[in-house]
Amino acid sequence: MINVTKPFLPEIEEYIEYLKGIWERNWLTNNGPLVNDLELKLKDYLQAKHLLYLGNGTIALQIALKALGLKGEIITTPFSYVATTSSIVWEGCVPVFADIDKDTFNIDPAKIEQAITDKTTGILATHVFGNPCDIDAIQKIADKHNLKVIYDAAHCFGTLYKGKSVFNYGDISTASFHATKIFHTIEGGAVVTNNPELLKKMAFMRNFGHETSETFAGVGINGKNSEFHAAMGLVNLKHIGAIMQSRKEQCKMYDKELADLRVKRPKIQANSEWNHSYYPVVFESEEFLLRSIAELNDNWIYPRRYFYPSLSGLNYVQKGDTPISDNISRRILSLPLAHSLKREEIAFISRILLRVQNN
Numbered sequence: 577m578i579n580v581t582k583p584f585l586p587e588i589e590e591y592i593e594y595l596k597g598i599w600e601r602n603w604l605t606n607n608g609p610l611v612n613d614l615e616l617k618l619k620d621y622l623q624a625k626h627l628l629y630l631g632n633g634t635i636a637l638q639i640a641l642k643a644l645g646l647k648g649e650i651i652t653t654p655f656s657y658v659a660t661t662s663s664i665v666w667e668g669c670v671p672v673f674a675d676i677d678k679d680t681f682n683i684d685p686a687k688i689e690q691a692i693t694d695k696t697t698g699i700l701a702t703h704v705f706g707n708p709c710d711i712d713a714i715q716k717i718a719d720k721h722n723l724k725v726i727y728d729a730a731h732c733f734g735t736l737y738k739g740k741s742v743f744n745y746g747d748i749s750t751a752s753f754h755a756t757k758i759f760h761t762i763e764g765g766a767v768v769t770n771n772p773e774l775l776k777k778m779a780f781m782r783n784f785g786h787e788t789s790e791t792f793a794g795v796g797i798n799g800k801n802s803e804f805h806a807a808m809g810l811v812n813l814k815h816i817g818a819i820m821q822s823r824k825e826q827c828k829m830y831d832k833e834l835a836d837l838r839v840k841r842p843k844i845q846a847n848s849e850w851n852h853s854y855y856p857v858v859f860e861s862e863e864f865l866l867r868s869i870a871e872l873n874d875n876w877i878y879p880r881r882y883f884y885p886s887l888s889g890l891n892y893v894q895k896g897d898t899p900i901s902d903n904i905s906r907r908i909l910s911l912p913l914a915h916s917l918k919r920e921e922i923a924f925i926s927r928i929l930l931r932v933q934n935n
């Protein structure tokens with residue numbers, strides 16, 4: 577069986593080494609030494625000024641929205657994972673959808689500008705599949721209208737924009753280190769910012785608002801992560817170079833094998849270095865996509881319709897006018913990609929897709 581992805585796992589001995597330390601210290605969570613060490617190493621890797629390691633990427637979005645004090649309407653993309661939209665609603669704000677660019681699948685800056693009202697306070701954009709948004713255009717709009725910018729950078733481990741880590745842009749960027757992501761800590765996430773005041777605020781928020789054990793800086797939540805999760809991150813970080821390299825090679829193999837398949841691939845943003853974290857293809861029709869999935873499933877291959885459905889159709893939001901996102905989400909499929917995926921498997925998957933097309 578081949579799934580859309582398979583989490584990377586190191587040799588168990590590498591992880592056990594870290595477990596021994598945890599047993600010796602008997603310090604399991606609450607900002608322990610491994611969490612601190614991972615934060616330093618991630619800061620370094622992501623060239624981040626300030627970074628907080630959190631329980632997951634969804635709590636990262638919620639803390640970012642809360643720390644910026646966003647209220648009213650947030651302009652966001654309909655083409656993302658559900659957590660991008662649900663976090664906005666969870667924080668008591670209203671998501672307003674701006675349609676995506678037909679080539680990059682990222683939020684279209686021109687549509688953002690059209691969606692601004694006097695209730696708009698921020699923009700929450702996703703760098704879809706690790707492909708950076710049109711960051712300069714978005715920042716220009718934000719500056720002009722005095723809006724905060726949060727980037728959902730859940731897919732972006734290792735992505736660069738203008739030679740710098742993509743995590744450097746916007747007021748806050750969020751990461752997910754969920755098991756399905758290119759770099760993972762089983763469950764995990766982070767907020768990244770250049771603003772020391774925001775860092776301070778988010779650090780309190782992550783830990784129930786505690787200032788000292790008996791005083792509180794404000795309302796908080798439990799956004800912490802454990803020593804066991806940090807240990808997985810520290811081990812996996814040692815392998816990230818090999819993981820990134822294998823993804824790149826796998827994407828190249830798909831490109832070659834699928835050269836004759838009539839599908840569209842996302843256009844990578846200019847001035848950026850993509851991390852090859854997903855391999856999405858957009859078919860000519862939903863019918864062709866469904867036939868391809870059926871044939872792959874018959875061969876024990878399970879790609880994923882990602883992102884589908886378009887988030888403007890969720891039953892708890894006001895439907896927006898997002899024809900491009902609606903259309904692409906019906907036709908897009910993420911093909912299997914994982915560190916353990918073999919060359920022959922990519923060739924096999926590709927042959928099946930070409931057979932469906934040519935039948």
Ligand SMILES: *Cc1c(COP(=O)(O)O)cnc(C)c1O
Binds near residue numbers: 634656728764
């Ligand atoms: C995975 C993901 C999230 C959620 O992250 P978790 O760590 O699973 O909570 C949010 N946004 C996007 C775009 C994602 O892919």
